Amino acid sequence: MIGHIPREIHHIEQLAEQYPQHVRLTLLDNITHQSQSLPLYALEIGTRDQDAPCLFFTGAVHGVERIGSQIILAFIKSLLRRIEWDQQLRESLNVVRIVTVPVVNPWGVALKQRANHHGVDLMRNAPIESDNPAYHLYAGQNLSSWLPWYRGNPDNMEQELQTLSRCILSYSKQSRTTLLLDLHSGFGTRDRLWFPYAHHRNPPSNLSQYYLLYRLFRKSYPHYELYQFEPQWHQYTTHGDFWDWMLTQHQMQSNCSFLPLTLELGSWLWVKKNPIQMLRFSQLFHPTKPHRIKRVQRRHTTLLSYLIQVLNNGVIENIHASEDAKYRDKAIKLWYR
Numbered sequence: 546m547i548g549h550i551p552r553e554i555h556h557i558e559q560l561a562e563q564y565p566q567h568v569r570l571t572l573l574d575n576i577t578h579q580s581q582s583l584p585l586y587a588l589e590i591g592t593r594d595q596d597a598p599c600l601f602f603t604g605a606v607h608g609v610e611r612i613g614s615q616i617i618l619a620f621i622k623s624l625l626r627r628i629e630w631d632q633q634l635r636e637s638l639n640v641v642r643i644v645t646v647p648v649v650n651p652w653g654v655a656l657k658q659r660a661n662h663h664g665v666d667l668m669r670n671a672p673i674e675s676d677n678p679a680y681h682l683y684a685g686q687n688l689s690s691w692l693p694w695y696r697g698n699p700d701n702m703e704q705e706l707q708t709l710s711r712c713i714l715s716y717s718k719q720s721r722t723t724l725l726l727d728l729h730s731g732f733g734t735r736d737r738l739w740f741p742y743a744h745h746r747n748p749p750s751n752l753s754q755y756y757l758l759y760r761l762f763r764k765s766y767p768h769y770e771l772y773q774f775e776p777q778w779h780q781y782t783t784h785g786d787f788w789d790w791m792l793t794q795h796q797m798q799s800n801c802s803f804l805p806l807t808l809e810l811g812s813w814l815w816v817k818k819n820p821i822q823m824l825r826f827s828q829l830f831h832p833t834k835p836h837r838i839k840r841v842q843r844r845h846t847t848l849l850s851y852l853i854q855v856l857n858n859g860v861i862e863n864i865h866a867s868e869d870a871k872y873r874d875k876a877i878k879l880w881y882r
């Protein structure tokens with residue numbers, strides 16, 4: 546036995562066992578390392594209707610960032626408990642499909658490392674090159690898997706990403722709108738919400754939709770100044786960003802809306818309150834005290850619920866053509882000058 550089965554994987558299986566009437570559990574793949582396999586699961590709730598709007602949550606793309614998996618699982622558990630009595634929620638879930646892949650990188654979690662078992666950083670591994678490369682290791686490097694941000698072979702993406710991309714493309718193909726939130730934690734004192742691109746500084750073609758997501762959230766929750774909402778390149782440009790690549794893949798298969806977002810939790814928010822975490826690298830990206838884990842989980846419930854309601858109310862697909870141009874202009878002024 547080279548690694549323990551991550552706790553979060555047990556939690557996925559437990560949810561499926563406890564709520565068989567509401568949860569669909571799919572074994573997407575088995576990821577094998579030194580003759581031991583770990584499951585790559587998708588856990589799904591809500592409507593089965595294939596053209597229904599679809600909300601994706603993904604977590605632990607980086608193995609040390611387990612807090613993302615835990616936020617997803619705590620949120621789904623809370624929905625499953627509320628389904629029993631909350632008529633409004635039941636109606637929302639009759640409209641919206643929620644698909645989660647809480648542990649994208651099971652071996653990274655088991656081995657307590659950012660990369661997968663091949664030493665590949667799954668957020669640098671996609672076949673997409675930055676056109677203004679930052680000559681920093683963190684932009685992605687091909688020197689060695691012993692160094693961080695190793696790109697591996699982008700022409701033959703790692704199994705976890707190939708499986709995840711097939712899963713996302715198959716769900717989003719017919720779905721009229723797909724929102725996706727990928728949860729990470731990194732250095733920094735703010736929680737950031739990133740949209741593409743990471744590999745260059747041009748706006749995505751669906752910029753107006755991102756602007757609307759941002760604007761509605763700000764207007765609807767004015768006291769909620771948690772998130773720095775911005776294109777990812779505002780922070781850094783990288784090679785191999787999986788969501789940049791998924792956006793182009795989706796646009797090749799369908800005209801439906803597809804909006805991937807990355808939530809980067811600012812881990813300094815909890816590290817500075819508990820400096821002993823500095824001593825354990827894997828804990829840098831994960832709060833250790835139970836009350837802090839609960840607090841981090843609670844902080845983001847509003848955002849996750851907001852995304853369900855955006856889909857339930859058809860906000861994205863109902864943008865009028867005249868508004869579309871207006872939102873795009875505003876977005877360019879806000880983010881691209």
Ligand SMILES: [Zn+2]
Binds near residue numbers: 607
């Ligand atoms: Zn990350």
